[in-house]
Amino acid sequence: MSTETLTGAELRRFLHGLPGVDQVGAEERAARLATRSIKKSAKAEAIDLAISMVDLTTLEGADTPGKVRALCAKGMHPDPGDVSVPKVAAICVYSDLVAEAVRTLGDSGVAVASVATAFPSGRSPLEAKLADTRQAVQDGAAEIDMVIDRGAFLAGDYDKVHDEIVATKAECGEAHLKVILETGELVTYDNVRRASWLAMMAGADFIKTSTGKMSPAATPPVTLVMLEAVRDFRARTGRQVGVKAAGGIRTTKDAIKYLVLVNETAGPDWLTPEWFRIGASSLLNDLLMQRRKLTTGVYAGPDYFTLD
Amino acid sequence: MFEYAPAPESREIVDIKPSYGLFIDGEFVDADRSFKTVDPASEEVLAEIAEADAADVDRAVTAARKAYDGVWSQMPGSERAKYIFRIARIIQERSRELAVLESIDNGKPIRESRDVDIPLVAAHFFYYAGWADKLEYAVRDPRPLGVAGQVIPWNFPLLMLAWKIAPALACGNTVVLKPAETTPLTALAFAEICRQADLPPGVVNIVTGAGETGRALVEHEGIDKVAFTGSTDVGRQIARAVAGTDKRLTLELGGKAANVIFDDAPLDQAVEGIVNGIFFNQGHVCCAGSRLLVQESIAEELLDRLKTRMATLRVGDPLDKNTDVGAINSAEQLEKIRMLSEVGEEEGATRWSPPCELPDRGFWFVPTIFTDVAQSHRIAREEIFGPVLSVLTFRTPQEAVEKANNTPYGLSAGVWTEKGSRILWMAQRLRAGVVWANTFNKFDPASPFGGYKESGFGREGGRHGLEAYLR
Numbered sequence: 001m002s003t004e005t006l007t008g009a010e011l012r013r014f015l016h017g018l019p020g021v022d023q024v025g026a027e028e029r030a031a032r033l034a035t036r037s038i039k040k041s042a043k044a045e046a047i048d049l050a051i052s053m054v055d056l057t058t059l060e061g062a063d064t065p066g067k068v069r070a071l072c073a074k075g076m077h078p079d080p081g082d083v084s085v086p087k088v089a090a091i092c093v094y095s096d097l098v099a100e101a102v103r104t105l106g107d108s109g110v111a112v113a114s115v116a117t118a119f120p121s122g123r124s125p126l127e128a129k130l131a132d133t134r135q136a137v138q139d140g141a142a143e144i145d146m147v148i149d150r151g152a153f154l155a156g157d158y159d160k161v162h163d164e165i166v167a168t169k170a171e172c173g174e175a176h177l178k179v180i181l182e183t184g185e186l187v188t189y190d191n192v193r194r195a196s197w198l199a200m201m202a203g204a205d206f207i208k209t210s211t212g213k214m215s216p217a218a219t220p221p222v223t224l225v226m227l228e229a230v231r232d233f234r235a236r237t238g239r240q241v242g243v244k245a246a247g248g249i250r251t252t253k254d255a256i257k258y259l260v261l262v263n264e265t266a267g268p269d270w271l272t273p274e275w276f277r278i279g280a281s282s283l284l285n286d287l288l289m290q291r292r293k294l295t296t297g298v299y300a301g302p303d304y305f306t307l308d
Numbered sequence: 309m310f311e312y313a314p315a316p317e318s319r320e321i322v323d324i325k326p327s328y329g330l331f332i333d334g335e336f337v338d339a340d341r342s343f344k345t346v347d348p349a350s351e352e353v354l355a356e357i358a359e360a361d362a363a364d365v366d367r368a369v370t371a372a373r374k375a376y377d378g379v380w381s382q383m384p385g386s387e388r389a390k391y392i393f394r395i396a397r398i399i400q401e402r403s404r405e406l407a408v409l410e411s412i413d414n415g416k417p418i419r420e421s422r423d424v425d426i427p428l429v430a431a432h433f434f435y436y437a438g439w440a441d442k443l444e445y446a447v448r449d450p451r452p453l454g455v456a457g458q459v460i461p462w463n464f465p466l467l468m469l470a471w472k473i474a475p476a477l478a479c480g481n482t483v484v485l486k487p488a489e490t491t492p493l494t495a496l497a498f499a500e501i502c503r504q505a506d507l508p509p510g511v512v513n514i515v516t517g518a519g520e521t522g523r524a525l526v527e528h529e530g531i532d533k534v535a536f537t538g539s540t541d542v543g544r545q546i547a548r549a550v551a552g553t554d555k556r557l558t559l560e561l562g563g564k565a566a567n568v569i570f571d572d573a574p575l576d577q578a579v580e581g582i583v584n585g586i587f588f589n590q591g592h593v594c595c596a597g598s599r600l601l602v603q604e605s606i607a608e609e610l611l612d613r614l615k616t617r618m619a620t621l622r623v624g625d626p627l628d629k630n631t632d633v634g635a636i637n638s639a640e641q642l643e644k645i646r647m648l649s650e651v652g653e654e655e656g657a658t659r660w661s662p663p664c665e666l667p668d669r670g671f672w673f674v675p676t677i678f679t680d681v682a683q684s685h686r687i688a689r690e691e692i693f694g695p696v697l698s699v700l701t702f703r704t705p706q707e708a709v710e711k712a713n714n715t716p717y718g719l720s721a722g723v724w725t726e727k728g729s730r731i732l733w734m735a736q737r738l739r740a741g742v743v744w745a746n747t748f749n750k751f752d753p754a755s756p757f758g759g760y761k762e763s764g765f766g767r768e769g770g771r772h773g774l775e776a777y778l779r
Binding site for chain 1: 310311312313314315419423572573574575576577580581620629630726746747
């Protein structure tokens with residue numbers, strides 16, 4: 001589905017013509033899927049899959065090259081004592097630290113993702129946002145996590161949101177574009193569905209729930225609605241778009257719930273790091289802890305896992 | 309593909325005895341004859357169950373009468389409430405055990421018995437316990453009826469027991485209850501709970517057996533009230549048997565509910581509601597949404613979504629925590645579902661089921677939908693009581709109402725639309741005891757439940773449910 005020929009009014013009509021989302025029903029469905037009981041071999045598989053889907057993230061004002069190098073080391077070898085642990089999908093940093101991350105990761109296979117476009121608020125002139133993106137891409141970021149202009153979206157200016165995504169996508173070149181909806185600010189599931197379609201129609205390679213800078217960040221029902229959107233978008237256009245759930249996912253149990261959501265909503269085609277990501281920082285150590293518990297039968301204390 | 313490893317709930321938590329007697333006057337007593345109850349998922353015999361004959365029923369009614377006259381009707385409501393609250397708390401404490409027992413005897417998934425049945429059972433007792441000392445706020449000069457004879461079905465064994473016993477006891481009646489022949493175990497566990505709660509002997513009596521036992525109970529001259537949930541055929545026989553007597557009667561019978569989906573419905577949630585409407589409890593639900601009425605303009609899209617969703621249903625071991633659809637309760641019911649499904653094909657409807665591997669042993673039926681169904685087809689008119697959905701289409705709201713009401717039944721209906729005014733417009737016109745809007749199969753003890761036309765009369769639940777047990 002191409003939006004190049006759509007006028008603003010048509011875009012609006014299309015987005016408002018999407019089937020509504022019943023809040024109670026969506027939350028019930030997500031809660032029901034959360035009761036799936038994932039044990040033994042299925043749990044072991046799920047943990048490794050979740051590790052390989054992590055976008056290991058540091059997005060602080062206090063980030064330094066040293067901090068980023070440490071995070072990269074952790075991402076390449078999450079558990080230094082166990083080579084069977086998969087590496088994470090990507091390291092996610094601010095754009096000025098992309099070069100450092102690219103240097104450290106080398107050809108490890110771990111990608112560098114960079115937030116851009118005046119993350120997290122998105123409140124800057126478009127030219128500044130594009131410059132931010134350009135810099136990150138030039139420095140070697142393989143993935144760009146942009147934020148949408150939530151103000152414009154809530155004001156009904158879908159055109160503006162759309163055009164900014166298109167412009168950012170154009171700056172990305174070969175890099176994948178993840179579009180952050182910041183669903184905590186969109187609030188309603190109807191908005192989440194519309195924003196998902198808007199982003200996909202504008203060329204997003206991924207749609208992402210949140211910046212992680214506000215609460216609520218990713219929630220199971222929000223992710224459910226986004227997974228329904230990518231499923232329906234592929235059915236309609238043939239193009240597959242990925243989903244990234246970011247923020248608030250801290251435990252293995254939570255991560256597995258998201259994998260179940262993916263499995264039973266979008267389908268198993270999305271159950272790879274290519275199509276589903278979890279943006280997190282503290283989750284990884286819990287995954288490692290649970291993984292070691294499964295392989296050795298005993299829990300190791302937190303000091304047996306590195307803090308980076 | 310992400311395969312879920314088996315996650316079975318442990319059977320260890322239940323202790324099924326080799327044989328069970330009748331529960332009369334606070335004691336378990338033997339009967340001359342017995343029958344077997346089986347696990348429908350494996351066809352294994354679970355236990356020998358006493359079969360009450362007319363003499364046993366008479367003893368039970370006599371015990372109930374004695375308890376009514378001597379203790380229960382004399383007791384202040386606040387005292388009765390204490391017993392009922394105690395029963396509710398014990399049910400909560402033993403909920404895991406009761407859920408496993410229910411799933412073993414009935415075949416329903418543990419997820420449903422654990423998350424729906426048993427919590428509702430406890431909620432029902434809590435709710436009516438609260439009414440016991442407040443009856444004068446419900447009706448003027450409340451007086452109990454006496455001894456209630458209650459006959460319940462196999463689809464929600466313990467929940468139907470709760471719907472019957474909780475309001476009866478709260479109002480000061482004593483009861484003789486006959487559970488269904490294929491699912492007696494949780495009723496017998498409930499008998500133990502009555503003892504655990506120190507309920508005075510004779511207030512609750514459980515007589516197990518089949519149709520003859522039920523007949524003896526319903527026709528017994530010593531009962532003042534008959535409450536029945538089950539098939540319309542048996543309901544008719546009971547109505548005949550009770551006609552001309554002083555017995556009060558409430559009947560909760562079959563249904564053929566319409567689930568009406570408008571073109572502006574929240575489609576993903578509607579699909580969930582359709583699935584929950586007809587595949588919940590293997591479709592063994594009297595208020596199941598067994599007729600899908602979908603607006604023609606979205607029929608194709610909705611069916612595509614429904615089929616995709618149905619392909620993710622997990623059919624199998626009821627005790628696996630990830631099972632969505634369990635076993636059909638009995639060979640007899642399975643045969644009926646098969647027969648009516650064949651009729652559907654012969655009538656020219658198009659049958660579809662997702663690919664699905666069924667276990668070798670036990671009674672199973674894969675979730676099935678029929679499209680191209682007309683109002684005149686038997687599968688659109690008769691209650692199948694299984695995981696079989698008939699899909700019809702409509703063009704206008706008027707046509708939806710006409711088709712939805714064009715059935716001898718009138719127990720429940722569902723309406724799916726984002727337009728609030730249309731929900732109200734539909735609800736006023738649908739002749740059904742319960743109309744759900746943008747949801748389906750939701751129950752709450754505070755909400756009355758019951759039917760129109762051949763779905764029976766009388767209401768269970770809520771304040772209305774008290775009226776069935778008060779003079």
